[in-house]
Amino acid sequence: MSVIEEIRRLKEEKNAVILAHYYVPDEVQEIADYIGDSYYLSKAAQKTDADIIVFCGVKFMGESAAILNPEKKVLMPDMAADCAMAHMVQLEKIREMREKYEDLAVVCYINSTAEIKTCSDVCVTSANAVKIVKNLPNQNIFFIPDGNLGRYVAEQVPEKNVILNDGCCPIHAAMSAEAVKREKEKHPEAKFLVHPECTGELLELADYIGSTSGIIDFVAGDEGKEYIIGTEVGVLYELKKQNPDKNFYILSDNQICADMKLVTLEKVLEVLKQETNEVKVTEKVRIQAGAPLEKMLMLAK
Ligand code: 13P
Ligand code: SF4
Secondary structure, three states: OOHHHHHHHHHHHHOEEEEEEOOOOHHHHHHOOEEEOHHHHHHHHHHOOOOEEEEEOOHHHHHHHHHHOOOOEEEOOOOOOOOHHHHOOOHHHHHHHHHHOOOOEEEEEOOOOHHHHHOOOEEEOOOOHHHHHHHOOOOEEEEEOEHHHHHHHHHHOOOOEEEEOOEOOHHHHOOOHHHHHHHHHHOOOOEEEEOOOOOHHHHOOOOEEOOHHHHHHHHHOOOOOEEEEEOOOOHHHHHHHHOOOOEEEEOOOOOOOOOHHHOOHHHHHHHHHHOOOEOOOOHHHHHHHHHHHHHHHHHOO
């Protein structure tokens, strides 16, 4: 039996589902039951009636699924797959800001550790951050950990005082405006689609700014034929699958999240077989980090 056949057999036998982010390797996306961006996956994890969720993504994603679904077993193919940005804010800084501003809302990008979430008021993803911040009653917002997404939100919601943190995604932040200009010169008809984790310089050149699902949906509804992609290359799998007649260009060979690529079919099979790598959080963390996640799901509706 091939690895894929065995994964399918075990999934059925154990009532398991596979959730995958668009950045994991193509062959893993291919066997997933649900593929999506962080927001979609957090909702999918809640809706499924499976007993086991195999979460193909990085740690904060599996952790969020486990926090939102205490009755389900959440397994991660590789426990070392982590998001560098998830750690880029100090708890001390949050305390400092809370002391400084009485009405402060700590808005936490889902790309953060469970510990950081326990100190936050509401979580957001790149797909719903603007909507949620706009509708909060608070005037002062401390946006953590991503300074780039925070700056983008601040621009979209100028009526609020959005305090920025200096965290960033090393992969998105390294994409350069020069590379965008070079690709635009080579492909003058191509539209530039970018993730808000990129720098402001890149966002200024964009024809569309949005989450990974937002980028995929934009292409689906657009009449153009050529696109320059300003996010991790994993999205190309779905883009090409949905649009075999369109052309996609990248900015460099470094648009790769090495942690997402740690997820392999062999590791998916192994955790399904052995039921190892279960994501566990303490009851205290589940309750305290669950509150801002639940609030996100309610406010983003
Ligand atoms: P999405 O919100 O688009 O899924 O982005 C998650 C992420 O890790 C981007 O780097
Ligand atoms: Fe984190 Fe960046 Fe990887 Fe997304 S691409 S998981 S933000 S390191």
